[in-house]
Amino acid sequence: MMRLFFALLAGAIFGTGLMLSGMTDTSKVQGWLDIFGAWDPTLAFVLGGAILPMLLAWRVAERRGKSSLGTPIPPKPEPLLDARLLGGSALFGFGWALVGLCPGPAMASLSYGGWQGLLFFAAMVVGMIGHGRLRQRQEARPA
């Protein structure tokens, strides 16, 4: 129960932060990506503000090795730069620029984003399921 309560609380703080910071305003996000146009630097402050508490949190987490509820702290991934990481990120950047929504803000604005937000969210879920299916098929195929 504690685990669920703190997950709900973290989600609620995350959503409030996304709403407050302007991350659910697609024109601000597109303005941030428009480096060669009327560039809007707000997102640099959002990212900077978000990284600060996490710099501290990682130091504490890695020293303790375990969370308060006993889950081990996830190990740092191997520094592997592969086509999946870079290709997936490139595809994500392309879609992010087209609409100005990424997964967190797409969920945070579900209640006030109108049909546009709902359609984007639905397409995003289809993309996620599609990737899952493709992955399963690849893994099932004999080498």
Next chain:
Amino acid sequence: MDWAWGFAGGLLIGGAAALFLLVNGRIMGASGLLGGLVDGSGRVNFAERSAFIAGLVGAPALIALIHAHPDTNATSNVGLLVIGGLAVGFGTRMANGCTSGHGVCGISRFSLRGIAATLAYLFFGGLTMLVVRHGLGML
């Protein structure tokens, strides 16, 4: 004053990620939390994922209901919404992370994968804006 709201909201985003890490021992990644629910790969902690997403959708809904909601200014171009959504959904799962997971939680851990993914999506986002907004006159 946009930058101050951005910074304050950013502190909340980072605070939420810190709480989720230190108390639950989880990395706060929006695409991973949702993706694991919808593609069936996250059955082990289904309830925890659902609770997080309930808070993420619910808190802004409550604020929008009792106070005010910001304009999302999203496009009404159905083609852009569908292509953009598909690319964001597929791409973030393929890269195993988005702005929250790679950007916030990865960079702050000095993870090479997080930093590289962030540079890649910023570069291709900027390139897309350049081509589609300034080249094709859309967006």
